[in-house]
Amino acid sequence: MVAAARAQVGVTIRYDSAYRRLAYPGGDVPVEQGVCTDVVIRACRTLGLDLQALVHRDMVAAWDAYPKLWGLRGPDPNIDHRRVPNLAAFLRRHGQVLAVSRDPKAYAPGDLVTWRLISGLPHIGIISDERTPAGLPLVIHNIGAGVKEEDILFVYTVTGHFRFPPDAAP
DSSP states (O other), X not given: OHHHHHTTTTTSOEEOOOOOOOOXXXXXXXTTEEOHHHHHHHXXXXXXXXXXXXXXXXXXXXXXXXXXXXXXXXXXXTTGGGSHHHHHHHHHHHXXXXXXXXXXXXXXXXXXXXXXXXXXXXXXXXXXXXXXXXXXXXXXXXXXXXXXXXXXXXXXXXXXXXXXSTTXXX
């Protein structure tokens, strides 16, 4: 997961949250652009996991388990997997839910973390296998200037901590 996320650094160089019609399954926006969820989606695809299809099928089966923040009347395979609240709902249902902690040792490479940004927007990233000299794990994410590997774990309010697939080694 970490290697697949890190491979996106310097490739996905722009943040673009525009709604797009995507092929299904396996659809993606152009690789040079994307949002924070696209980092996770692309990393999972290298592991043979298509979050577009997995989230869509789960939303069809369990629509009431997902947030209703966008006024949709049903699942939309073009965008649902690209929304942090939907990914968090999917991860709560199908991933391993881990404790949110201020202890940097609690976060293992490949773990997924969600935050609430100062603006109120949700965000998601992947814990790196690299750490700062102080021992804080770096995060691979796209918050606005393309995919980066940065020291941001405790910059924002952590709202979720997950392992996916749930049997992934810590």
